[in-house]
Amino acid sequence: MTTASSPSAPAPVSSDRRRRRRNVLVGWSFVLPNFLGFAALTLVPVVGTFVIAFTDWDSYSSPKWIGLANFRRMQHDENFWTAVRNTCWYAAGHIPLTLVAALGLAVLLNQKLRGVGLLRTAFFFPYVTSLVAVAVVWNMLLSPDIGPVNQLLRHLGWSHPPGWTTSTDWSLPALILTSVWRDMGYYMVLFLAGLQTIPAELYEAARVDGAGPWMRFRHVTLPGLRPTTFFVTVMLTISSFKVFDLVQVMTEGGPGRSSLVLSQLIFREGITHGRFGYSSAVSLALFVIALAVTLVQFQFQRRSER
Amino acid sequence: MRKTTARVLPVALAATLFGAAACGSGGGSGTTSDGRTVVKIALWNYQTTPEFKALIDGFEAKYPKIDVQPVDILADDYPDKVTTMLAGGDRTDVLTMKNITDYARFGTRGQLLPLTDDVAKMADKSAYSGLADYNLKGQYYALPYRQDFWVLFYNRKLVGDADVSHLTWSGFDSLAKQLTTGSGSSKTYGTYLHTWRSVVQAVASAQTGGNLLGPDYGWMKDQYSVALDVQKAGATLPFSTASSQKITYDSQFTTGKAAMVPMGTWWAAALLSEKAQGKNPVDWGMAPLPQVSADGKATTFGSPTAFAVNKKARNADAAKQFVEWASGPEGAAAIAKIGLVPSYHSSSVMNAFFGVQGMPTDAVAKQAMQPSKVQLEMPVSDKSSDVDEILTQEHELVMSGEKSVDDGIKEMDDRVKTEVR
Numbered sequence: 001m002t003t004a005s006s007p008s009a010p011a012p013v014s015s016d017r018r019r020r021r022r023n024v025l026v027g028w029s030f031v032l033p034n035f036l037g038f039a040a041l042t043l044v045p046v047v048g049t050f051v052i053a054f055t056d057w058d059s060y061s062s063p064k065w066i067g068l069a070n071f072r073r074m075q076h077d078e079n080f081w082t083a084v085r086n087t088c089w090y091a092a093g094h095i096p097l098t099l100v101a102a103l104g105l106a107v108l109l110n111q112k113l114r115g116v117g118l119l120r121t122a123f124f125f126p127y128v129t130s131l132v133a134v135a136v137v138w139n140m141l142l143s144p145d146i147g148p149v150n151q152l153l154r155h156l157g158w159s160h161p162p163g164w165t166t167s168t169d170w171s172l173p174a175l176i177l178t179s180v181w182r183d184m185g186y187y188m189v190l191f192l193a194g195l196q197t198i199p200a201e202l203y204e205a206a207r208v209d210g211a212g213p214w215m216r217f218r219h220v221t222l223p224g225l226r227p228t229t230f231f232v233t234v235m236l237t238i239s240s241f242k243v244f245d246l247v248q249v250m251t252e253g254g255p256g257r258s259s260l261v262l263s264q265l266i267f268r269e270g271i272t273h274g275r276f277g278y279s280s281a282v283s284l285a286l287f288v289i290a291l292a293v294t295l296v297q298f299q300f301q302r303r304s305e306r
Numbered sequence: 307m308r309k310t311t312a313r314v315l316p317v318a319l320a321a322t323l324f325g326a327a328a329c330g331s332g333g334g335s336g337t338t339s340d341g342r343t344v345v346k347i348a349l350w351n352y353q354t355t356p357e358f359k360a361l362i363d364g365f366e367a368k369y370p371k372i373d374v375q376p377v378d379i380l381a382d383d384y385p386d387k388v389t390t391m392l393a394g395g396d397r398t399d400v401l402t403m404k405n406i407t408d409y410a411r412f413g414t415r416g417q418l419l420p421l422t423d424d425v426a427k428m429a430d431k432s433a434y435s436g437l438a439d440y441n442l443k444g445q446y447y448a449l450p451y452r453q454d455f456w457v458l459f460y461n462r463k464l465v466g467d468a469d470v471s472h473l474t475w476s477g478f479d480s481l482a483k484q485l486t487t488g489s490g491s492s493k494t495y496g497t498y499l500h501t502w503r504s505v506v507q508a509v510a511s512a513q514t515g516g517n518l519l520g521p522d523y524g525w526m527k528d529q530y531s532v533a534l535d536v537q538k539a540g541a542t543l544p545f546s547t548a549s550s551q552k553i554t555y556d557s558q559f560t561t562g563k564a565a566m567v568p569m570g571t572w573w574a575a576a577l578l579s580e581k582a583q584g585k586n587p588v589d590w591g592m593a594p595l596p597q598v599s600a601d602g603k604a605t606t607f608g609s610p611t612a613f614a615v616n617k618k619a620r621n622a623d624a625a626k627q628f629v630e631w632a633s634g635p636e637g638a639a640a641i642a643k644i645g646l647v648p649s650y651h652s653s654s655v656m657n658a659f660f661g662v663q664g665m666p667t668d669a670v671a672k673q674a675m676q677p678s679k680v681q682l683e684m685p686v687s688d689k690s691s692d693v694d695e696i697l698t699q700e701h702e703l704v705m706s707g708e709k710s711v712d713d714g715i716k717e718m719d720d721r722v723k724t725e726v727r
Binding site: 058059060061077078079136139140142143144145146163164165166167168254255256257268271272273274 | 385386389390392393411415416417544545546547549550551552691692695699700702703706708709721724725
């Protein structure tokens with residue numbers, strides 16, 4: 001406070017610089033607690049993974065540097081390739097289906113209907129429900145012999161309905177179905193927010209020009225939602241590739257290895273078998289896959305914006 | 307003043323958070339406020355696993371200067387959680403070894419304190435069944451206190467007059483079919499074969515001499531034929547239903563849905579305590595596990611449970627004292643009294659076991675408790691956990707009908723040969 005009153009200092013410049021520095025400091029003080037948590041719990045482990053992936057480490061004795069051996073092993077590991085295939089399958093089903101379901105719900109529930117708030121809440125509900133409860137309930141619904149889903153299918157004339165989580169062919173579809181049901185409410189809310197940003201005048205103009213509902217959806221709604229769609233796609237992609245909890249609770253990767261996904265393999269190799277080096281190498285592979293897919297999506301987005 | 311507060315507060319908060327995090331792992335002293343030595347013991351499901359309380363109470367009564375504190379962990383997560391704790395330099399004094407495979411892993415990594423000298427001091431080593439399984443290249447890092455093995459539990463009302471004392475597996479198969487009655491929701495199954503791979507694979511290994519570490523698994527074929535035949539006849543809840551519904555063997559038996567269930571002896575204590583709480587109306591008995599050959603010998607499999615001392619234990623001496631006491635005659639008496647089979651064997655311990663209120667004491671039950679041979683459920687090796695994963699996956703595929711027995715066995719052979727190193 002004394003320097004501010006000193007006449008010799010060029011007051012405006014100094015107070016400007018000081019204000020800026022103070023702003024920076026205040027900003028940092030706000031960010032700092034979060035950043036410390038992030039650094040200690042995420043950043044350091046992530047950087048650690050990059051190093052550990054090149055070692056042989058059981059989490060207890062000192063790590064041994066083995067260069068690229070973990071990656072060579074990965075190349076010939078059938079579990080790894082099964083997990084890559086399953087993860088890609090899961091993503092290929094989960095991303096488009098959730099996108100379409102969420103968009104469809106958002107468009108439907110964007111109308112001024114009575115009780116629309118209740119419906120929106122109802123569709124959002126699965127997302128806030130405990131995942132374990134969701135998995136257990138769906139396991140029951142999809143139970144091959146006594147589950148209501150198969151009872152209905154039999155009623156409709158399908159004499160040998162799928163075995164769902166107990167069949168190697170149907171375990172991934174069962175997981176996709178459950179996760180679409182669980183996630184669509186959340187992405188629906190994002191789409192609803194996106195829909196609010198499209199000016200009503202555009203719809204009016206389109207209607208004046210004689211555009212029907214489908215034309216309005218194609219040429220007004222979809223382009224207007226492009227930023228939201230892009231964001232939703234990226235988030236969905238990342239969450240699909242790192243899916244773990246649902247698979248672990250519903251099928252544990254089974255039957256056999258039919259629904260083994262990459263995050264599960266990472267968990268098994270590291271925690272169950274104590275091969276933290278190899279487990280980190282697989283994490284790196286997952287990171288590279290997710291990064292590559294996301295970069296491709298960014299590229300597409302940039303091109304379509306031009 | 308207010309400005310200063312605004313500036314200092316976030317920093318102080320951050321410092322507190324950091325400080326708290328730093329102290330979190332290192333805090334705590336080794337004694338209570340009244341000067342008793344604290345021994346912390348890692349265990350699972352403290353509320354529903356009465357043996358731990360029985361052992362802790364018994365030990366504290368004898369050594370009032372020591373305070374034993376349970377560190378309760380969810381049973382399913384126990385091995386993973388202990389792995390993580392030890393990797394983080396945890397100083398919990400006593401670690402319960404849930405199975406031998408994990409024990410071998412912790413032991414060979416040097417995470418446990420050697421107890422070899424204490425074993426050498428034992429007066430009568432042969433009384434400790436299962437002790438030899440803890441021999442890791444001449445060193446012992448844990449002492450067993452419980453030795454479970456598999457028997458056949460049966461519902462007296464449902465089984466009726468049928469003789470279950472000397473069953474072969476083919477006899478078991480036809481009896482299970484015979485005892486199956488009703489249909490739909492009122493169906494009573496002749497048996498319940500739980501989803502664990504041991505129900506088929508460990509039985510076959512113990513009774514045919516096949517090696518579970520492979521890589522040749524042809525000896526499993528007959529046992530799979532029995533299990534699949536029982537399932538095909540509808541004499542057990544189908545594997546796929548049991549696994550997708552996460553059915554517990556306890557509910558199948560105590561609700562009278564299954565007449566016979568092959569299971570480990572630990573179940574007796576659970577059934578007794580349920581009955582004591584009025585939850586389970588079933589009148590049950592125990593018989594020897596059915597056999598592959600009818601030569602009169604009763605070969606079964608099982609697995610001991612042990613206590614080990616953490617190498618980084620805060621109070622290693624007191625921890626050792628607990629481990630020795632729990633595995634010795636006094637600990638054995640404490641757990642036999644609640645219906646569990648202790649590792650330490652003596653006639654007085656067996657009398658205590660059969661003296662438990664509600665324990666079946668007929669000749670067949672006594673015969674079941676004296677098998678001719680108990681083979682270790684899974685051999686100890688650094689390959690055990692990898693092989694276990696493969697065998698579990700292929701077991702699922704065979705039992706859910708996704709693969710034939712021959713294809714499943716061939717896949718086990720191939721995968722164990724190529725994937726396990």
